[in-house]
Amino acid sequence: MSNILISYTSMTGHNEKIAKHLESYLKQKNQDVTLEQLVDGDAYSLPDYDAVIVVTYTYHDGDLPDEAQDFFEDLKDVDLEGTEFAVAGSSSKTHIHFGRAVDYFTMQLNSSNGDQAADSVKINQEPDEDDLKRVDQLADYVLKSLN
C-alpha cells in the first residue's frame, strides 16, 4: 500500500469532483489516500508521501489561483527526490491560456526533483465520463510508478 496525497483547489466544484473521484478510485485500489485542499496544505510535507497528485483550476489571465500561491512558492524550496507526482485540472477553453496553472505546477514539481508519473491532464469545465476515464488513467500511471 502506498501513501498518496491529493492536493486540490476548486472554486465552483469541478476540481473538487476530480479530486474526490481520484480519492475513491485510489481507495478502491487499496491505497492510503489523503485528500486535502491546497490552501490547507503544507508543501514541505510533500516528501512524506510516495506520490502527490495536484488538482487545480486556472484563474486570472492564465495564472494560479490566489489560494495556491503560497503553496507554490514554498514548493520551490522542497526537494521531491523519490516522490512521484501527477497534475490534473479543470479550466476553460474559452480562455487563451487554457489550464496554464496545470503547466505551472507540472514545471515546478519537475524543478523540485519530483518524478513525473503521468502526462498532465487538462479538462474543459465540468468533467464528463471520458474526462474521468483520463483521470483514472493518470491514477493508473501513478500506481504503476510505485510498483
Ligand SMILES: Cc1cc2nc3c(=O)[nH]c(=O)nc-3n(C[C@H](O)[C@H](O)[C@H](O)COP(=O)(O)O)c2cc1C
Ligand atoms: C475570472 C476567471 C478567470 C479564469 N481564467 C482562466 C484562464 O486564464 N485559463 C483557463 O483555462 N481557465 C480560466 N478560468 C476558468 C476556470 O479555471 C474553470 O471555470 C474551472 O473549471 C473552475 O474550476 P472549479 O469549478 O474547480 O473552481 C477562469 C474563470 C474565471 C471565473
